[in-house]
Each structure stands twice: as structure tokens, then as C-alpha cells.
Amino acid sequence: MRTLSSELKAAVGKEVTVKGWLHKKRALGGLTFINIRDRKGLVQILIENKDEVEKLRGLQIGTVLEVKGTVIDEDRAPGGAELHEPELTILVSVKDEPPIEIDKPLSHKSDNLDTLFEYRAIGLRNLQEQTVFKVQAKVLESLRAYLIENDFTEMNTPKLLAEATEGGAEVFKLDYFGKTATLAQSAQFYKQMMVGVFERVFETNPTYRAEPSATTRHMSEYITIDVEMGFVTFEELLAFTSGLVNRVVEQVWDSYGDDLKKWNAQKPVLTPDFPRMSMAEVHELYGKAHNVDMSDEGDLTPDEEKWICQYAKKQLGSEAVFITDWSSTDKTFKFYHRKSAKNPTLADRSDLLFRGIEIATVPMRENNYDVLVQQMKDAGLDPAHEGFKYYLQAFKYGLPEHGGFGMGLERLTEKLIGLDNVKEATLFPRDINRLTP
RNA sequence: GGGCUCGUAGUGAAGUUGGCCCAUCACGCCUCCCUGUCACGGAGGAGAUCGCCGGUUCGAAUCCGGUCGGGCCCGCCA
Numbered sequence: 001m002r003t004l005s006s007e008l009k010a011a012v013g014k015e016v017t018v019k020g021w022l023h024k025k026r027a028l029g030g031l032t033f034i035n036i037r038d039r040k041g042l043v044q045i046l047i048e049n050k051d052e053v054e055k056l057r058g059l060q061i062g063t064v065l066e067v068k069g070t071v072i073d074e075d076r077a078p079g080g081a082e083l084h085e086p087e088l089t090i091l092v093s094v095k096d097e098p099p100i101e102i103d104k105p106l107s108h109k110s111d112n113l114d115t116l117f118e119y120r121a122i123g124l125r126n127l128q129e130q131t132v133f134k135v136q137a138k139v140l141e142s143l144r145a146y147l148i149e150n151d152f153t154e155m156n157t158p159k160l161l162a163e164a165t166e167g168g169a170e171v172f173k174l175d176y177f178g179k180t181a182t183l184a185q186s187a188q189f190y191k192q193m194m195v196g197v198f199e200r201v202f203e204t205n206p207t208y209r210a211e212p213s214a215t216t217r218h219m220s221e222y223i224t225i226d227v228e229m230g231f232v233t234f235e236e237l238l239a240f241t242s243g244l245v246n247r248v249v250e251q252v253w254d255s256y257g258d259d260l261k262k263w264n265a266q267k268p269v270l271t272p273d274f275p276r277m278s279m280a281e282v283h284e285l286y287g288k289a290h291n292v293d294m295s296d297e298g299d300l301t302p303d304e305e306k307w308i309c310q311y312a313k314k315q316l317g318s319e320a321v322f323i324t325d326w327s328s329t330d331k332t333f334k335f336y337h338r339k340s341a342k343n344p345t346l347a348d349r350s351d352l353l354f355r356g357i358e359i360a361t362v363p364m365r366e367n368n369y370d371v372l373v374q375q376m377k378d379a380g381l382d383p384a385h386e387g388f389k390y391y392l393q394a395f396k397y398g399l400p401e402h403g404g405f406g407m408g409l410e411r412l413t414e415k416l417i418g419l420d421n422v423k424e425a426t427l428f429p430r431d432i433n434r435l436t437p
Numbered sequence: 438g439g440g441c442u443c444g445u446a447g448u449g450a451a452g453u454u455g456g457c458c459c460a461u462c463a464c465g466c467c468u469c470c471c472u473g474u475c476a477c478g479g480a481g482g483a484g485a486u487c488g489c490c491g492g493u494u495c496g497a498a499u500c501c502g503g504u505c506g507g508g509c510c511c512g513c514c515a
Binding site: 026027074107 | 442471473476478511
């Protein structure tokens with residue numbers, strides 16, 4: 001029977017067997033301490049027998065071990081217990097030393113990220129590094145729970161598509177049995193179609209963009225938390241999204257608050273329902289503060305996103321803020337967005353900014369078939385095109401008022417922890433320069 | 438796509454107004470000492486043709502040209 005590091009304290013006095021990786025060795029002469037890493041953490045083992053210490057000669061960190069020993073209650077040991085009089089069995093001997101540290105903080109300087117990714121499989125054995133992805137898994141777990149509690153059906157839609165028709169981003173093209181296929185730039189069409197079936201749907205799957213971007217916030221493959229809900233008003237949608245982010249933050253800090261201290265991560269200050277600021281308001285405030293005229297800008301500049309988040313934190317008491325009142329007459333308007341009933345030159349759209357970056361677009365969709373077809377035509381698209389045919393079916397045969405969002409999982413993880421680059425929050429990042437490991 | 442910037446042992450850094458440098462420091466590694474470490478401590482040691490190619494020079498990690506590979510910002514985009 002294998003005992004895990006987390007179960008050690010409860011097994012005081014017993015003889016147990018632990019299995020894991022040699023994580024650290026400290027030889028003090030007659031005393032040698034080693035740490036064994038397993039999926040729950042570390043076990044400290046005190047070795048006094050010289051023959052047992054000799055078994056490790058020539059073996060490096062990463063060696064897979066089985067250790068039988070007696071659990072001793074010991075205040076001086078991490079976790080309050082350790083193994084004594086151990087008998088070591090080498091399961092996998094490792095003679096090559098790891099290329100990067102696994103027991104010291106790794107450099108996350110932008111110049112060194114390449115090294116981090118080059119040795120990703122080893123570097124992540126570092127307990128501090130693991131935290132990033134434990135947090136990310138918790139983000140997914142908690143938002144999934146929140147969505148399921150709210151009657152959402154989880155689904156998976158195809159990522160291999162016949163053609164790019166959504167517009168906007170560049171897409172990847174690949175050979176598909178002689179035809180040209182594209183990789184999905186979003187689940188947009190499918191999640192809307194499924195509103196007509198399940199009312200509330202979500203998925204957390206990869207999204208592909210072929211944009212030649214080289215920034216700290218873009219990748220060519222990333223996970224989108226795609227959520228779509230029917231019979232919802234714009235206000236209800238924004239409130240629901242606020243609730244989801246709040247829930248994620250609470251659960252992440254409940255589970256990993258201690259580990260996050262090592263990253264100097266501060267728990268986000270949030271209001272239950274995030275504040276809203278209009279695009280015009282942001283341009284004006286930023287313009288005044290920087291003595292520039294932003295009124296002609298349709299979108300937010302990266303610097304505005306950073307600035308307005310600091311403003312919202314100080315003035316509105318929230319590190320998350322919705323930017324509303326987007327134009328419906330410039331390129332930021334997509335044909336599937338809904339124009340505002342009160343003012344048709346604006347769209348019922350909002351971007352969710354968090355800690356200086358856009359983490360989600362949260363718009364209402366045009367659900368009237370005739371209006372949607374007209375907006376397609378206005379955008380220079382052909383509603384009769386095969387790429388739109390199946391999408392439009394859903395509307396023709398009845399789709400209620402609906403809206404949703406696409407939230408970037410890695411960006412959310414990055415900002416929760418306070419990392420500087422979205423790639424640090426990605427297990428194996430894909431960007432314009434990197435396709436491996 | 439545009440601008441800027443970086444490349445020195447396995448890792449992270451110093452040196453970059455040419456010569457004190459066949460290259461310095463820390464971590465890691467090897468040998469030895471050390472009975473409570475937990476970023477253990479101490480002594481010693483190995484490990485780098487300074488990304489690559491060419492040029493200038495008596496002399497190049499350092500200057501110049503080219504080239505390869507990163508990074509940051511902007512644009513695109515989410």
C-alpha cells in the first residue's frame with residue numbers, strides 16, 4: 001500500500017511506503033535529509049544509515065524511488081512528520097542532472113521564457129511552477145460547477161471547419177482530404193445554434209488564430225471559455241458574468257491561497273456586479289489624463305486597457321470592469337452582434353477588462369432572422385453561402401433573445417496570479433515562433 | 438508587417454567607451470568535512486572555442502558587416 005505525502009501526519013507510528021521522485025537532497029554528515037515528491041507534495045525522509053545514503057550515489061534529482069520507513073511525529077519536519085529508518089528502492093535511476101532547477105524559483109524574465117518552455121516537462125516539477133496550472137485547473141473546475149448549477153449543458157463543438165466565415169481574425173488553413181479546412185477561430189456559430197436546443201450551453205476548448213501577433217497577450221492556440229445563454233437580457237448577462245468571475249476567484253483562493261503567496265498574488269478586489277463604463281467615457285477620461293484626443297478610436301488601445309483598470313480599481317473598487325456602448329458602425333461591430341434598441345449606432349456589447357487586459361467579450365446577439373441576414377449583407381457577406389447556411393437554420397426556426405461570452409482561460413489565469421505573459425499561463429504555448437514542445 | 442532590444446559554462450547573471458579576460462560570480466554538478474536541514478553550511482574541483490560566419494586591429498566577448506535564434510512595444514487580433 002502506498003502512502004501519499006498528504007497522509008503522512010495521520011500515519012504517525014506506522015511503517016509506510018511512499019513512492020515518488022527524489023526532489024532534494026541535503027547531506028549534513030551523519031544525517032541526510034531527502035525530499036520525495038508525489039502528486040500531493042513532499043515527504044521528508046531522514047537517512048542515518050550510510051548504506052542507504054550510498055544507494056543514491058550517482059543518482060540525480062528526478063530519480064524515482066520507493067521508500068519504506070517509520071512515520072515519526074516531528075515538529076522540525078515540514079508538515080509535522082517525517083520518515084525514519086528508511087529502506088530505499090530505486091525504481092527508475094536518473095543519472096543526468098535536470099537542465100533547470102526544480103527546487104528554486106525559476107526565472108520568469110521575458111528573456112528567459114524560451115528556456116522555461118524548452119524544458120517545460122522538467123521545469124513544471126518545480127512546486128511553485130505547478131501552482132499556475134493547479135490554479136488553472138481550479139478555474140475550470142469552479143466555473144464548470146457554477147455553470148452546471150445554473151443549468152448549462154456542457155458541449156464540444158468541432159474545431160475543424162469547412163470555411164472561415166466569421167470574419168475578423170486570420171485563420172489556419174489545412175488540407176482536409178483534398179479540400180481546404182480551417183481551424184475554428186471560435187465556437188461562435190455553434191454555441192448560438194445550440195441555444196436553440198439547450199438554451200444554456202458552454203464549452204472550454206481550444207481556439208486557433210493565425211494572426212502574426214508577437215505580444216505578451218496573444219497565442220495562436222488558446223482555450224476559450226465559451227458560454228451562451230438564451231432568454232437573457234444584456235443586464236442579466238453582465239450580472240451573470242460578474243457572478244462567474246467572483247465564484248472563480250473565491251474558489252481559487254480557498255484552494256490555493258497559500259501557494260499563491262509565493263507568487264505574490266493578491267486576491268482580486270471585485271464588486272458582486274462589476275462596474276460599467278462606456279467606451280466614450282473611457283476615451284474621455286484617458287484623453288484628459290494624457291492630454292490626447294481618443295474620441296476617434298473605435299477600440300481601446302492596450303495602454304487604455306491598463307489605465308482604465310487602474311482607474312476602476314481606485315475609483316470604482318473593482319479590478320474588473322465592463323466597457324459598454326461600443327459602436328455599431330465601425331469594424332468592431334460583427335454582423336451577429338445586436339444593435340442597441342435605444343441607440344442603433346451603438347451595439348449591445350461589452351468587453352470585460354481585468355487587471356489591465358481584455359479577458360472576455362460579452363455581447364448580445366442579433367436573434368431576428370431577417371435583421372441578421374440584413375446585417376450579413378451590410379458586412380458584405382453572402383447569407384446564401386454554405387458557411388452560413390447551417391448557422392442561419394437555427395435562427396429561421398426560432399432562436400430567442402440570447403447572449404454570451406468568450407473568455408480567455410490563459411489570460412484569466414495569468415492575471416489572477418499576476419504573471420506578465422499569457423504564455424506563462426499556458427502548459428505548452430503556441431505562438432508565431434513556437435510549435436514545440 | 439513596423440520599431441526597438443537581447444544572445445557569455447547545464448541554469449541565472451557580471452564584463453560590452455578593445456588590452457587588466459585562453460573570461461568573473463551565484464545556483465546546479467563532482468570530491469571531502471559537517472547529527473535537524475528545509476534556498477543548510479564549509480573547503481576544494483570540473484565545466485564556456487563569449488549564438489554563427491566574415492571583417493577591422495599588434496590585440497575582439499567588446500568595434501563593423503552579414504546571418505541565425507529569442508524578447509518587448511505597436512499594428513493586426515481576443
